[in-house]
Structures are given as C-alpha cells and as structure tokens.
Amino acid sequence: MLVAQYNPGQKDLSLKTDYPVPTPPPGKVLLKVAACGVCHSDIAFIDGSVLPHPLVLGHEISGYVVATGEGVDSSVQKDVLYAVLSIHPASQSFHGLPALFDSPGAAYDGGFSNYVVVRQDQLVPVPKGVSPELAAVAADAGINAFKFVRRSAGRTVLVIGVGGLGHQAVQIAAHFGATVYACDPKPEAREIALKLGATEAFTPAELEAKVKAGFAVEVAMDFVARKPTFEMAKAALRQNGLAFPTNPVLVVAGMTSETLEFSTLDTLTYNLTITTPQYGSKEDLEAILDLYAKGAVTPVVSSRPLEDINKVLDDLRSGVVLGRTVVVPKNV
The missing domain is CATH 3.90.180.10 (Medium-chain alcohol dehydrogenases, catalytic domain)
Known part of the structure; x- marks a missing residue:
C-alpha cells in the first residue's frame, strides 16, 4: 500500500x-x-x-x-x-x-x-449525507472547534485566525447564538468569516485600533497562538469588565512551539481565564458530525x-x- x-x-x-x-x-x-x-x-x-x-x-x-x-x-x-x-x-x-x-x-x-x-x-x-472528506475534518478540526465554542451561546466572541479550525468556530459560535467577530490578515479568510456568520472581520491592524478605541469581547479564541495574537486577545478581553457582566475567557487553540506569557495582573485583575480546547469526547464528535449533517456547519x-x-x-x-x-x- x-x-x-x-x-x-x-x-x-x-x-x-x-x-x-x-x-x-x-x-x-x-x-x-x-x-x-x-x-x-x-x-x-x-x-x-x-x-x-x-x-x-x-x-x-x-x-x-x-x-x-x-x-x-x-x-x-x-x-x-x-x-x-x-x-x-x-x-x-x-x-x-x-x-x-x-x-x-x-x-x-x-x-x-x-x-x-x-x-x-x-x-x-458518520451520519448520512456527510462526505468522507467532511467526516475526516470532524475528527480533529471539527471536534476542537466545537469543544469550547458550544459553551459560548449568547456571548460576544472574537475568533483570531480563520483557518481550518477558526472558520468552523465562527459557524459554530454563530449557530449557538453568539455575536462573532473575526481577525485574519488574509482578505479571503475575512470574506469567508463574513459569509459564515461573523458580524465584522478585521485585519490585525484594524483589530488593534478597535481595541485601543474600546472594543471588547467576552471570549477570545486564538487559533494562531503566536505572541502578537495572544497579546491582542488579552487586550480585547481586558476591556471586558467595562462592557460585559461575565468573566472573560481566552481559549488558546493553535499549536506552536512559542512560549506565550501572562502575568497575574491578567488573570486576577481582569478575572481572566486562560484555557485550551483539550480535544473532546465521542459525544462531541457525534455532535459536530450532526451539525454537518444538518447543514448548520459547512467546513x-x-x-x-x-x-x-x-x-x-x-x-x-x-x-x-x-x-x-x-x-x-x-x-x-
């Protein structure tokens, strides 16, 4: 073979x-x-x-x-x-x-x-109507995007990096009633994010300017996991206390070898939770496959x-x- x-x-x-x-x-x-x-x-x-x-x-x-x-x-x-x-x-x-x-x-x-x-x-x-290609994607990109995004119903979410996982996170968050914003340097990726349910899609420079002007979210999902994106996610969440009653959450979902830093000023002063998707269960995989089958999420x-x-x-x-x-x- x-x-x-x-x-x-x-x-x-x-x-x-x-x-x-x-x-x-x-x-x-x-x-x-x-x-x-x-x-x-x-x-x-x-x-x-x-x-x-x-x-x-x-x-x-x-x-x-x-x-x-x-x-x-x-x-x-x-x-x-x-x-x-x-x-x-x-x-x-x-x-x-x-x-x-x-x-x-x-x-x-x-x-x-x-x-x-x-x-x-x-x-x-795999449910009827889901192709082998989509079924394969569900097994990692789908399950990781779904694992945390499903908890974001009704919240305001920033997705950084509209790639294999990020573009699904946009759809899943929108499906569960979140207000979704996206950030990606590629125009094509931003266009995809808007088509899939994002309210706005920013370049990194545009997002930086928005945050300096007071832009805030309740959940930031960093699918890039580089120092600049990690810092930008934290900055958007630091504004949280001024705009939302809920505790801010930063989900680091990208896989890199970079060392990302934070201090207790981030976690204690801003009541910030930093977490990862940590893959998922059989039930999570069944759930994302079901969303594919229903057309609610289309990778x-x-x-x-x-x-x-x-x-x-x-x-x-x-x-x-x-x-x-x-x-x-x-x-x-």
Whole structure:
C-alpha cells in the first residue's frame, strides 16, 4: 500500500508504495482510509522533529472497516463510514510524551495511507449525507472547534485566525447564538468569516485600533497562538469588565512551539481565564458530525491525492490554504 512516512530530521514525507497492509490485532479494526485531513500539528511534528521514530502521519481520519481483530463485536459494520476519535479518554503517555501523542499519526501509523489500524472504541459512525472528506475534518478540526465554542451561546466572541479550525468556530459560535467577530490578515479568510456568520472581520491592524478605541469581547479564541495574537486577545478581553457582566475567557487553540506569557495582573485583575480546547469526547464528535449533517456547519474543505502530500504541507506552511485540505488515497 501507499503511505507517507515521517522520518526525524527530514522536511518531506517519504512516499512508499511497498508498505505492508497491517493485520488488526485483538480489539482493533483495519480501516480502508477514505480521507485524511492535513493539520498544523503535522507541520509541528515534522518541522520540530518532535516524534522520536519514523511512522506514517495523519490523525484526521475517516474510512470503512475491511477487517476486524479478535474480540471486535458485531456492532462494527463494513458498509458504514466511520470517523476516528483521534485521542481517546483512555489514552496513555507514549515514550515519555503526553497522552496527546497516543493517537494515530503520533504513536502509531496514521491515515496518510491506504489502510490504518485503530481501536474499535475510536469509531464513530458518520451520519448520512456527510462526505468522507467532511467526516475526516470532524475528527480533529471539527471536534476542537466545537469543544469550547458550544459553551459560548449568547456571548460576544472574537475568533483570531480563520483557518481550518477558526472558520468552523465562527459557524459554530454563530449557530449557538453568539455575536462573532473575526481577525485574519488574509482578505479571503475575512470574506469567508463574513459569509459564515461573523458580524465584522478585521485585519490585525484594524483589530488593534478597535481595541485601543474600546472594543471588547467576552471570549477570545486564538487559533494562531503566536505572541502578537495572544497579546491582542488579552487586550480585547481586558476591556471586558467595562462592557460585559461575565468573566472573560481566552481559549488558546493553535499549536506552536512559542512560549506565550501572562502575568497575574491578567488573570486576577481582569478575572481572566486562560484555557485550551483539550480535544473532546465521542459525544462531541457525534455532535459536530450532526451539525454537518444538518447543514448548520459547512467546513471549507478541498481534497488532493495522497501523492501530493508534500505540496499540501508546503501550502499549509506558507499560509495559502483556506479552510482545511484533506488527502485522498487511491483505491487499491
């Protein structure tokens, strides 16, 4: 089968056509990959040589069961499209790394391939009408956007970074009744945000000027997680006490290696809570898939052949990707 393999210290993934198709062990299933999303965490793994060993990347997976290991029960069906819960609540640390890395494409071979082995309890059936490409995106970008945004019903929300997660956060927040503002340097991203439910969309310079003039929000979601965006999110929330009766919340949802700083003046003086989405549960994945099925949330997704994975990764690095890109393996 074809795979795209990460090797520590190498920027490009190695495309291998002679990788053996695995046999599922007890309690696990073999999925024929229908689509696999390409995520900024894949970039972090590659460019930071975070993982200590070669393996097949890809953790946003959808597919069909083609074989089952011993002990897999009859509820698993071979004609059903499944999304894969990347990080299960039972996840354990792996090689000294956090439980985050006990997932496909981090601890073991992932979905940049024709086939992947996962646990039975990671499978979530995909509702009718949801494509394999959308189902794959739900498994990480969707669930992370949904995990915290759903708590923002009726609040005033700022989404910084209208990318693979951010553009879904705009839709989810608007669906649950929030007043949504967005910030992104790309005109195309701002246009998408407005189409998806944002009241206004700013450039970083425009947002800075608005905050200096008194602009305030109750929740800021930083999907970039760089020092300038983190500081801007805090600044918008410091105004909160003058405009809103609720406590301000900053959700840091981007994955970078930068060190972001705050002081107790931020958290105590302004009663600011700083948190992360921390992935989600099976119920969260089911919920975002249901929103997709109902058309309440429509991710912006483009697909490319798996053979184009290195070009897709370069596009993601350079910031030209709008929404989310998934790779689709050829049928074998």
